[in-house]
Amino acid sequence: MFCTTKPPGSVSPAKRQIKEVKETKTTINCVTFPLPGEGPEQQLLKPNDWSYCDYFWADKKDPQGTAQVAGFEVLLQKQLKGKQMQKEMAEFIHERIKIEEEYAKNLSKLSLSALAAQEEGTLGEAWTQLKKSLHDEAEVHLKFSNKLHSEVEKPLLSFRGDNFKKDLKKYDHHIADLRKQLASRFASVEKARKALADRQKDLEVKTQQLEIKLSNKHEEDIKKARRKSTQAGDDLMRCVDLYNQTQCKWFEEMVTTSMELEKLEVERIEWIQQHLRQYTTLRHETDMFNQSMVEPVDQLLQNVDPAKDRELWVKENKTGDVRPVDMDL
């Protein structure tokens, strides 16, 4: 497994020291990476997926190159920004709702106006229908705004409530704690490595002294120094083991959590996509309803007939159809 540590004590550090091995690894900000070209090629954990778990292992330098931002922090910022975008979209929809309500209110008010209410006949019918259609149009826009509220704005606003930021903070603290622990374990490794080096130096000095003047006292010293050196070696081994265990734990949490964040982001995008689609569906419906509102007006305008209107009006208003004749003497 990528993060299993070797069983402690498999190779004696004292013996290893002798080989003058080439450095194949580097530790940056307490995290250990292979050097380029060294060690087996790393396959991505989720190839072709552009999964978060594959791309945020290093820290990110900010543009000034002064502060370092952990890769995980970059992922968290993405989440926070996503939450903000979603909130702003809801705000945008809310503004649209207000515009539709205002428009509907104005159309409705106009539809109730008495203007040209006394027009007569088939033209009067068409005109009355035209005003009625305005009322229906207003209703369509009011319905649109109501549906925008319940089917777009509200879902956008309520998706991931206040708990979301708390959850993100928990993730943040957890991963940061593991990084701190890693730093502390790394310091222990450094300290143990220095102690071992000191002990090995001491053993070396004492071994050289033995070559000059042999004595029981010196042999005892060398034995003691060798024992201490071996002990320091074992200490280092334990520290490295602990470091590797902690790094492994951090690694696992990074993978788990970034996969979780990735899932959250997929959900967010799909949620927004779904509700913006609902917005366009409602828009289409509004246009179609509006068109059907105008159709009865078209129909009645088709039926407008000056001759028919004249007949109706004459029947109602005629004063007499007997024509004058010449007076007789």
Place this chain on the structure above:
Amino acid sequence: MFCTTKPPGSVSPAKRQIKEVKETKTTINCVTFPLPGEGPEQQLLKPNDWSYCDYFWADKKDPQGTAQVAGFEVLLQKQLKGKQMQKEMAEFIHERIKIEEEYAKNLSKLSLSALAAQEEGTLGEAWTQLKKSLHDEAEVHLKFSNKLHSEVEKPLLSFRGDNFKKDLKKYDHHIADLRKQLASRFASVEKARKALADRQKDLEVKTQQLEIKLSNKHEEDIKKARRKSTQAGDDLMRCVDLYNQTQCKWFEEMVTTSMELEKLEVERIEWIQQHLRQYTTLRHETDMFNQSMVEPVDQLLQNVDPAKDRELWVKENKTGDVRPVDMDL
């Protein structure tokens, strides 16, 4: 012809008087009509047409039965009301224009808002298009309001300008003058009829006196009275002729002018019909344009892909894909 007068002097009124003829005509407000069932049946001038020229010969009593309104006045009122209706329709369209302008202004303003402008990837593209579509929607409504102004409101307002009422007044005065002339001619007839009756009475009295005591003096008186009576008869005949000529003139003008008013009303109805049709056409266009504005949003929402967005974002923001490895001793 319906209004030709008989050649004067064809029948001597003196002789006619003797027959005690049944009254077959009546004169109402100085206009002479046949009595019901008397004289030949009147065919309508324009049968099946409900033409104005056939139905407004009598005067109209107002609801209180006190004042009389001439039939022609009823036709004129119809014209004035029609003009008013047309003006009110233009006013209604003007209100609609204002509502559309306001709506367009608000949509356009919202489309420029920076809300969620930082959304990224395919979702960001769809969102940008959604905001752009709002701008296009605003344009559609602005175009609608502009066309409503030039293609509906203006034609409705400018159809028959200020001259129209002046023209109506001219018609009114002309027909009223002819009615006044008719009244004066009718008064002359009445006066002449009375003069004739007086003369005939005088002749009768003198003729009776002759039967009692015959003398030259009396015969002279009777001759003189007969001459005067014949003269009065000729006077009446002339007055009746003049009356009939005037009534004929009025009749002709009534027919001509009411046909003209009828033509104006047909034009008005067709003009309004045409421009209200233009209104519904523009409404349909607006809905169709609006629908096409939403289509690119639909397209881009179709293309929203969380995996693609992750790829784009990861490529831009990744901090490092080399995974940590165990530290060596």
